[in-house]
Amino acid sequence: MRRMLTFWKKPAAAAALWIAVCFSLASGVWLTSEYHLLILLEARTADLLIMVAGYLLQAAGTALAIALLRRSGPKKRRGLITACAAGFLPLALPAMLSHVPAVAVGFGLAMNLGCGIIGGFYLHAAALRVEEGRRGLVFGCGYAASTVFVWLLSLPGEGSFLGSRAVLIVYALLVIPAALLPRRLFPQAAEKEAAAPAKAEIPGKMWAAALLTVFLLSLVKGMGFSFPSADIEDGLSVELSRVFYAVGLTAAGFITDRNRKWGAVCTAAALAIPFASLAMTGEAVPSLILWGLDYLFFGFFSVFRAVLTMDMAARSRQWHLAPAGLMAGRAGDALGSALYMALTGHRLALVLLTLGLFAGTMVLFFHLFQRLYMPEAVREKSEQEVFAGFAIQHDLSAREKEVLRLVLAGQSNTQIADALFVSESTVKFHVHNLLHKTGCRTRQELVRKYHLALYPGLAEPAQGLTTDMNAL
Numbered sequence: 361m362r363r364m365l366t367f368w369k370k371p372a373a374a375a376a377l378w379i380a381v382c383f384s385l386a387s388g389v390w391l392t393s394e395y396h397l398l399i400l401l402e403a404r405t406a407d408l409l410i411m412v413a414g415y416l417l418q419a420a421g422t423a424l425a426i427a428l429l430r431r432s433g434p435k436k437r438r439g440l441i442t443a444c445a446a447g448f449l450p451l452a453l454p455a456m457l458s459h460v461p462a463v464a465v466g467f468g469l470a471m472n473l474g475c476g477i478i479g480g481f482y483l484h485a486a487a488l489r490v491e492e493g494r495r496g497l498v499f500g501c502g503y504a505a506s507t508v509f510v511w512l513l514s515l516p517g518e519g520s521f522l523g524s525r526a527v528l529i530v531y532a533l534l535v536i537p538a539a540l541l542p543r544r545l546f547p548q549a550a551e552k553e554a555a556a557p558a559k560a561e562i563p564g565k566m567w568a569a570a571l572l573t574v575f576l577l578s579l580v581k582g583m584g585f586s587f588p589s590a591d592i593e594d595g596l597s598v599e600l601s602r603v604f605y606a607v608g609l610t611a612a613g614f615i616t617d618r619n620r621k622w623g624a625v626c627t628a629a630a631l632a633i634p635f636a637s638l639a640m641t642g643e644a645v646p647s648l649i650l651w652g653l654d655y656l657f658f659g660f661f662s663v664f665r666a667v668l669t670m671d672m673a674a675r676s677r678q679w680h681l682a683p684a685g686l687m688a689g690r691a692g693d694a695l696g697s698a699l700y701m702a703l704t705g706h707r708l709a710l711v712l713l714t715l716g717l718f719a720g721t722m723v724l725f726f727h728l729f730q731r732l733y734m735p736e737a738v739r740e741k742s743e744q745e746v747f748a749g750f751a752i753q754h755d756l757s758a759r760e761k762e763v764l765r766l767v768l769a770g771q772s773n774t775q776i777a778d779a780l781f782v783s784e785s786t787v788k789f790h791v792h793n794l795l796h797k798t799g800c801r802t803r804q805e806l807v808r809k810y811h812l813a814l815y816p817g818l819a820e821p822a823q824g825l826t827t828d829m830n831a832l
Contacts, residue, residue: 488674
């Protein structure tokens with residue numbers, strides 16, 4: 361029991377819970393306002409506002425969050441995030457309640473802007489407070505929990521509860537943890553961590569390639585996502601799709617954390633499934649299977665575009681850019697939805713255009729894949745061998761090796777204690793033994809000594825040149 365309580369005090373658990381709460385609030389409010397708009401407006405007009413203008417404003421909201429995170433200091437940031445979380449529901453109320461179309465539309469668009477801002481904040485928190493080897497699972501589990509939660513809200517009254525005023529009570533209750541959890545996620549220690557030297561300098565061209573890749577992935581996915589359901593629409597179950605999506609998100613988080621390369625490969629596979637479904641047109645059972653796989657693999661797609669820029673932001677210590685993948689993805693979602701709606705009734709043109717964009721996207725995707733992940737495969741083996749040799753040379757125990765990994769990752773004694781479920785005094789004892797066995801006086805000297813073993817050709821490690829211990 362004590363171990364479980366300790367786990368839920370960890371930043372990773374707090375981040376997963378905050379993501380689940382925020383996404384439950386945002387997606388629930390979004391669905392309720394969507395149902396309301398469909399009553400007030402003609403279906404195609406409502407779809408354009410929801411799937412095109414709404415997604416564009418979510419992208420704009422995420423861009424605004426990036427700007428706010430960059431300009432705000434540590435003290436203002438926590439207050440700003442808390443205020444935005446607390447003010448989201450009052451802003452969205454007219455979108456869910458007003459019977460004047462112009463009012464409902466206007467506040468609905470503002471609500472989408474708020475969704476983007478909140479999304480930007482929780483991705484920033486996950487990048488800042490969660491180590492690289494856990495970000496995928498934190499994000500995936502947070503989204504999966506919220507997906508299941510919103511599905512449960514849709515069950516009462518065969519979906520009517522989501523469109524009723526009673527659901528506002530649930531949203532009001534969600535606002536409380538959404539506004540309070542940032543205090544747990546943004547202590548002063550995290551802001552000091554943000555000032556640490558960058559692990560790697562990431563050039564602007566790399567950022568541009570990553571964001572363009574995410575944009576195109578989202579664009580193609582938005583255009584092709586309807587393919588698997590083309591000839592089985594009568595047998596589709598929204599509830600079942602949420603189960604597949606939740607399982608896919610959890611699996612994607614686990615696999616991505618185990619190996620970033622496999623997560624990326626599964627993301628590429630997600631784009632190919634709609635085209636496979638075209639070959640199964642008229643075959644109900646295979647089409648249904650592919651429809652389920654599409655939702656399952658959609659989890660990899662969602663996790664990839666979030667984790668990609670979270671990792672890049674953390675490695676370069678450009679924390680405000682962590683939500684950039686979501687921003688580019690939402691812009692791609694909007695354009696993909698617009699093109700799909702424009703080509704409705706012209707399926708051949710839609711398929712051919714999607715196929716052409718798919719080919720171009722894969723070229724750019726694998727170019728980015730080679731630059732981001734292929735060098736890691738070579739370096740990972742080298743780092744493992746150097747670490748093992750360093751431990752043998754200095755006769756380190758199993759526990760001392762665990763502590764050394766976390767020291768090299770820049771963790772404080774408190775963070776190491778949380779990670780290993782031991783007391784801070786125990787951590788100090790192991791750190792003292794590490795320094796004694798390696799002949800070092802300070803932690804900084806220990807890190808430099810390890811870097812000299814890892815990069816023997818360097819008299820002094822270059823600034824920002826550190827090992828990624830999450831790969832070990």
